[in-house]
Amino acid sequence: MKIDESKLDxxxxxxxxxxxxxISILQDIQAQYQYLPREAMDHVAKRLKIPRVQxxxxxTFFKAFSLKPKGKQQIHVCMGTACHVRGSRMVLxxxxxxxxxxxxxxxxxxxxxxxxxxxxxxxxxxxxxxxxEEYRGQMTPIKxxxxxxxxxx
Amino acid sequence: MKLSSEKxxxxxxxxxxxxxxxxxxxxxxxxxxGCHASGCSNVAREIQAELxxxxxxxxxxxxxxxxxxxxxxxxxxxxxxxxxxYQKVIPTDVKEIIASTVENGKIVDKLLYQDPVSGKKxxxxxxxxxxxxxxxxxxxxNTRVDPAQIKDYLAIxxxxxxxxVLGTMTPEAVIDVVKKSGLRGRGGGGFPTGRKWxxxxxxxxxxxxxxxxxxxxxxxxxxxxxxxxxxPHSVLExxxxxxxxxxxxxxxxxxxxEYPLAVSNISVAIKQARELGFLGENILGSGFSFxxxxxxxxxxxxxGESTALMxxxxxxxxxxxxxxxxxxxxxxxxxxxxxxxVETWANVPMIINNGYEWYSAIGTESSKGTKVFSLVGKxxxxxxxxxxxxxxxxxxxxxxxxxxxxxxxxxxxxxGGPSGxxxxxxxxxxxxxxxxxxxxxxxxxxxxxxxxxxxxxxVDLAKYFTNFLQEESCGKCVPCREGLRRMGEILKDITQGxxxxxxxxxxxxxAGMLKDASLCALGTTAANPVMSTLKYFRDEYIAHISxxxxxxxxCRELITYGIDPDNCTGCGLCKKNCPSGAISGExxxxxxxxxxxxxxxxxxxxxxxxxxxxxx
Numbered sequence: 100m101k102i103d104e105s106k107l108d109x110x111x112x113x114x115x116x117x118x119x120x121x122i123s124i125l126q127d128i129q130a131q132y133q134y135l136p137r138e139a140m141d142h143v144a145k146r147l148k149i150p151r152v153q154x155x156x157x158x159t160f161f162k163a164f165s166l167k168p169k170g171k172q173q174i175h176v177c178m179g180t181a182c183h184v185r186g187s188r189m190v191l192x193x194x195x196x197x198x199x200x201x202x203x204x205x206x207x208x209x210x211x212x213x214x215x216x217x218x219x220x221x222x223x224x225x226x227x228x229x230x231x232e233e234y235r236g237q238m239t240p241i242k243x244x245x246x247x248x249x250x251x252x
Numbered sequence: 253m254k255l256s257s258e259k260x261x262x263x264x265x266x267x268x269x270x271x272x273x274x275x276x277x278x279x280x281x282x283x284x285x286g287c288h289a290s291g292c293s294n295v296a297r298e299i300q301a302e303l304x305x306x307x308x309x310x311x312x313x314x315x316x317x318x319x320x321x322x323x324x325x326x327x328x329x330x331x332x333x334x335x336x337x338y339q340k341v342i343p344t345d346v347k348e349i350i351a352s353t354v355e356n357g358k359i360v361d362k363l364l365y366q367d368p369v370s371g372k373k374x375x376x377x378x379x380x381x382x383x384x385x386x387x388x389x390x391x392x393x394n395t396r397v398d399p400a401q402i403k404d405y406l407a408i409x410x411x412x413x414x415x416x417v418l419g420t421m422t423p424e425a426v427i428d429v430v431k432k433s434g435l436r437g438r439g440g441g442g443f444p445t446g447r448k449w450x451x452x453x454x455x456x457x458x459x460x461x462x463x464x465x466x467x468x469x470x471x472x473x474x475x476x477x478x479x480x481x482x483x484p485h486s487v488l489e490x491x492x493x494x495x496x497x498x499x500x501x502x503x504x505x506x507x508x509x510e511y512p513l514a515v516s517n518i519s520v521a522i523k524q525a526r527e528l529g530f531l532g533e534n535i536l537g538s539g540f541s542f543x544x545x546x547x548x549x550x551x552x553x554x555x556g557e558s559t560a561l562m563x564x565x566x567x568x569x570x571x572x573x574x575x576x577x578x579x580x581x582x583x584x585x586x587x588x589x590x591x592x593x594v595e596t597w598a599n600v601p602m603i604i605n606n607g608y609e610w611y612s613a614i615g616t617e618s619s620k621g622t623k624v625f626s627l628v629g630k631x632x633x634x635x636x637x638x639x640x641x642x643x644x645x646x647x648x649x650x651x652x653x654x655x656x657x658x659x660x661x662x663x664x665x666x667x668g669g670p671s672g673x674x675x676x677x678x679x680x681x682x683x684x685x686x687x688x689x690x691x692x693x694x695x696x697x698x699x700x701x702x703x704x705x706x707x708x709x710x711v712d713l714a715k716y717f718t719n720f721l722q723e724e725s726c727g728k729c730v731p732c733r734e735g736l737r738r739m740g741e742i743l744k745d746i747t748q749g750x751x752x753x754x755x756x757x758x759x760x761x762x763a764g765m766l767k768d769a770s771l772c773a774l775g776t777t778a779a780n781p782v783m784s785t786l787k788y789f790r791d792e793y794i795a796h797i798s799x800x801x802x803x804x805x806x807c808r809e810l811i812t813y814g815i816d817p818d819n820c821t822g823c824g825l826c827k828k829n830c831p832s833g834a835i836s837g838e839x840x841x842x843x844x845x846x847x848x849x850x851x852x853x854x855x856x857x858x859x860x861x862x863x864x865x866x867x868x
Contacts, residue, residue, distance in 0.1 A: 119585075121567030122550050126509065153568070160569035160726075161550025163509055180472030180666065180702045181628035183716055189854055196831050217553065217720065219510055220474030222626055223286050223323030223634035232512070234289030240855045241829060 102138040106131065111146050118147050121157055125164060133169040162217075170205040170212035174246075175229040179218030182225035186239075190226050191215065193240035197247060211247075254529035256537040258415040264528075265412075268403050277312045277354050278332040280395055284319025284478055285513055286635075287326035291342070295327050298343040302350050312354055315404075318394040318482015318517075321636035322382055325365060330377060330395060337377045338363035368632060368654055382633045385652050387614070389622050390598050391638045394482035399517045402524040405485040411530055413604035417493050418538035423453065426497040430600065433608035434620030439465055439556070439593030440671065440697050440773070442619075442686040445600075448590060451580040452498045455588035460500040463584065463591040464491055464544075465561060466507035466514065469553035470669035471720065473700030475624040476594035478636055480507065480514040483598070484521035488544070490597030492530060493604060495542045498590050503544040506561055509551060519546055553670070553724035556698075557772050558583070558591045560726065571726045572772035593698065595624060615641035619685035623699055629666075630705040632657050642683040645675065649703055660705040664788070668697030670717045670724075671777035673784025674710060693784040695777070709806035710789040711796055715743040717781035725774065732775035735766050739782065746793060748809040749800040756793060759786065805867045808852045812868055817842040819864035826856035826865060 110127045114120035121143070128139050135158050144151040158164045176191045195201055198211055205212040221227045224236025230246060238246070255261045281287075281296045296316055303309050320328050325339035331353050338349065338360065345363060352358040364373040365380055374380045377395075397404035405411070417426055431446030452460060464487060468476040480487060491503050505522075507515055522544060525531045533541045552570045554560045560570040562584040583589025599621060603611045612620045619641035625648065627637050632654030639648060645665060649655065656662050664674040667684075673694035675682075682688050686696050704713070722736040739762050745751045763779030770776045786793060795801045802810040815826070815835070822840040834850040837843030845856070845865075857865045 117567075119565065119567045122564060123547060126548055126550070149567075156569050157550070157567065161552050161564075163549075163551035178471070180669075180700070180716070181626075181634075183471075184629045184702060184704055184708050184713070186854075189858075192853060193831070193855070216510060217469065217551075217724075218471035218473070219285075220468070220477040221285050221289050221323070222472050222474055222628040223326075224289050225628065227289070234285070236286075236289045239858065240853065241859060 100136045100138060102136055102142065104142055107139055107142050108146070111143065116146060118149055121147060121149070121154065122161065125154070125158060129164055134165040134167055137166075167205070168209075170209050172210060172231055173212045173214065175214050175216045175219070176202070177217075177219045177221070177225065177227040177229070178215045179222060179225070181222035182218075182227055185225045187226035189240050190228060190238045190243065193243045194228075194247075197243055253527070254532075256529065256534075258419045258536055261406075261411060261415055261536060265406050265409075268407050272407060275333055278315055279312065279349070279354065280315045280317050280330045280332060282318075282320045282326060282328040282330075282395075283316040283513075284323065284326075284394075284481060285474075285511070286319060286323030287328060288513070290326040290340075292327035294343045295329065295341050295346060298346040299329075299350070302346050306350065308350070308354070312350075315398050316400075317397065318399050319391075319478035319636060320395050321388075321391055321478070321638075322380075322633065323636070324632075324634040329363075335376050335378070337365060337374065337380060339365050381654065382635065382637075382652055385647065386638050387622050387640050388638045389602060390479060390483075390486070390595065390624060391636060393486065394478065397483055397485075399482055399484055400520050402485060402521070402528060405483070409605065410485055410601075411489055413601035414489050414492055414530065415536060416604055417496055418536050418540060423497045423499060426493060426604070427453065429608050430497070430603060433603045433611040434615070434618075435596065435599055435603060435611070436619065436686065437592060438595035438599070438623065438698065440668070440695070442696055445592060445596055448580065448592070449494060449497050451578065452500075452588050452590040455581045457588045459502070459585075459587045460498055461584045461587055461589040462491055462495045462498060462500045462503040463561070463565070463589060464503070464505040464597055465556065465558070465591055465593045466505055466511075466518075467549040467555050467561060468508055468511075468594070468698065469556045469724075470698050470700050472628055472702045473626040473669060473698055475626055475636060475699045477508075477511045477514050479594050479598050479624070480511070481517050484518045485525065486598040486601055487518070487594055488521055488525050488530070490600035491544060492535065492542055493600050494590065494592070494597065496540055500590070501542050503542065504547055504565055504584070505544055506547045506549055506555070506565060509548040515546070515548060522546060552726075553720075554726045554772070554774050557774060560772070561591065562589060569726070571728050572774070574771055595699070616683065616685045618687055623684070623696070625699045625701045627653050627701050627703070629702040630656055630660065630708065631703040639684075641685045644681050644683055646680045648684065648701070649680070653703065656703070656705045658705075660707065663704045663706050663708055664710065666694075666702040666704065666713070666781070667700065668695035668780070669700045670721050671695060671773060671780055672697045672700070673780045674704075674713070674788060675784075676788040678788075693780065693787060695780070707804055707806070709747075709802055709804035710785040710792050711743065711747055711802075712804075712806045714782045714785045715740065715747055718743055718778070721774065721778045725778075729770050729775055731765050731769040732771075732778060735762050736778055738762060739779070743782070746796050747802070747807040749796060749807075751793075751797045753794075753797060755797070756786065756790075811852065812847055813845055813850055813852060813854075813857060814847070814866050814868065815843050815845050816864050816866050819862045821862050821864070823861070825859050825861070829855050829859050831855065
């Protein structure tokens with residue numbers, strides 16, 4: 100993938116190229132590309148003067164990072180304890196069936212990425228599904244169809 | 253404008269207060285994440301538009317606040333000065349609220365909260381059972397300030413504790429007050445805060461750090477999120493006071509990236525505090541300098557552990573290290589570092605303002621002050637509750653929480669998150685404090701309180717936490733990395749009816765190993781959910797193993813669905829929604845479920861309005 104290095108440099112410069120800001124830098128890059136392109140990670144390693152393995156180590160350690168491109172729309176199913184006891188697994192399974200993918204995957208047409216999250220802190224509304232940063236509370240398997248069918252945001 | 257003395261701060265405060273008319277109507281809309289999800293921003297927009305169109309802008313204030321705690325009833329709107337509480341407000345209600353309540357002092361009956369027990373409608377916040385048994389020292393201010401306006405915080409005595417500390421106290425005196433207050437860490441460990449500060453102060457080194465742990469990874473808990481979102485300056489003020497006491501000039505706030513609103517509100521607060529000179533060089537002309545940086549977490553539960561969090565701040569994977577040398581001596585970048593969680597920091601200003609005698613009078617012998625709990629799960633009044641330490645679980649769950657919904661019976665409450673344990677009904681009258689919770693095999697943790705009813709399977713729950721921890725284990729220590737995986741496999745077997753009685757002793761062996769041989773608290777406490785359920789709900793394990801039955805009807809391999817011909821009306825709803833085509837039948841005739849095709853997703857069971865789908 101062709102990477103705009105000047106874009107990366109401006110992110111890195113914002114943190115004065117500090118090694119300690121590696122996670123923040125990767126977060127900002129991910130916000131740009133929706134994932135971490137390999138070339139971008141290589142560039143960060145070079146600029147911060149740290150081994151590529153350290154960048155890769157951080158990128159694979161934290162759940163916030165993805166090494167795979169994501170779909171246009173992102174669906175996060177909250178699997179926190181409060182959502183779990185209220186049946187979030189059934190909601191997740193219905194989403195998996197409807198989209199034909201497993202959690203962590205992206206549909207073949209690149210439209211949806213389905214992921215789980217350990218808690219979004221909206222426990223009173225559980226089970227919660229976050230679609231493109233919009234929270235949907237009190238989800239049930241039945242509501243999945245309208246969640247997917249609703250206007251793209 | 254930078255304030256350069258305590259007098260300038262008091263002048264500004266007086267100016268702000270004098271500009272404000274306490275009798276001026278103010279509509280406070282809860283803007284916490286819970287109410288956002290319920291659509292509060294549309295309500296707020298509508299209020300603004302209505303105030304504009306009626307030319308009421310100068311006569312009525314609109315305030316978007318942080319979380320009010322009663323998330324179940326969102327979006328919440330409170331009309332001040334009377335404190336009239338409206339719940340589940342939708343945009344079309346706005347015209348009526350303004351025309352009736354704001355302009356004519358009349359109550360909009362349909363928006364009032366109805367007490368589920370007495371059936372009576374409640375008008376004011378303090379009349380609602382959910383609120384009146386609480387002691388909301390921290391959360392109360394969430395309804396009184398707009399987190400994006402530092403002036404709101406100043407109007408409620410904000411930064412006066414800092415001025416008092418910088419103007420009249422020595423660092424040692426501050427530490428002494430915090431020690432005498434009895435404040436203990438609210439993040440999980442419960443270590444005495446004053447002693448922690450003292451050891452960092454006494455440690456050798458010219459550079460010292462203070463850190464705010466806002467990486468609230470505990471699933472099912474959101475106390476810190478709400479404080480950071482709703483009243484970020486209280487956390488900053490606590491940190492600055494702590495930094496002064498410890499002798500630190502640099503601090504970090506490490507906040508979960510999954511909390512976008514908290515990230516945004518604390519960023520704004522830091523900026524405003526800098527502009528007024530509460531952060532930066534020579535704070536209030538005292539000669540003391542301190543500033544904070546904001547770091548967003550990468551989404552790893554283990555980073556709630558102090559050494560893992562510090563590794564992550566250094567740009568490394570969040571792996572904990574052994575604490576033979578305490579972080580108070582060698583922490584971040586090997587410098588003395590003091591880490592406290594959000595709620596702990598937020599307690600500090602009020603301790604300074606009101607004195608340690610006041611604070612230590614609240615709570616029990618060993619646990620002082622209040623604690624915020626996230627009361628969630630199978631409970632009527634879901635939300636954040638703040639109660640004095642020592643209140644009984646029964647009062648929290650039944651009086652404040654309003655008991656269990658749907659006429660179901662209470663089974664257990666899980667406290668302390670994945671490191672905590674399940675407390676059964678027989679212990680429900682116990683007081684909640686650090687020691688008692690540990691005694692019964694659970695812990696305070698950061699304040700998650702997940703209520704379970706008869707439909708929750710305790711073996712499934714133990715499996716849930718074990719899988720959670722296995723995924724979140726950093727992998728450094730073998731007992732945690734491999735032990736949790738094995739434990740998860742054993743639990744999976746049991747929930748599938750493939751377990752044996754020997755498995756139970758194997759679990760106990762593994763649990764002992766995890767406790768003895770893991771490095772950090774994630775590993776040493778990882779067996780708590782399993783061990784506490786095994787202790788209090790052993791019969792459920794045995795039912796899975798010996799009878800191949802899941803008494804709660806949760807474990808899929810051990811249940812079958814069927815349709816009761818006596819109750820089935822032939823409405824066809826189950827057939828329509830069945831994803832595997834397992835249900836057949838003509839309209840208005842009894843339907844039949846083919847267990848061979850059934851994938852046990854449970855949808856038919858949930859959609860049936862006639863209790864015709866049975867689970868056995």
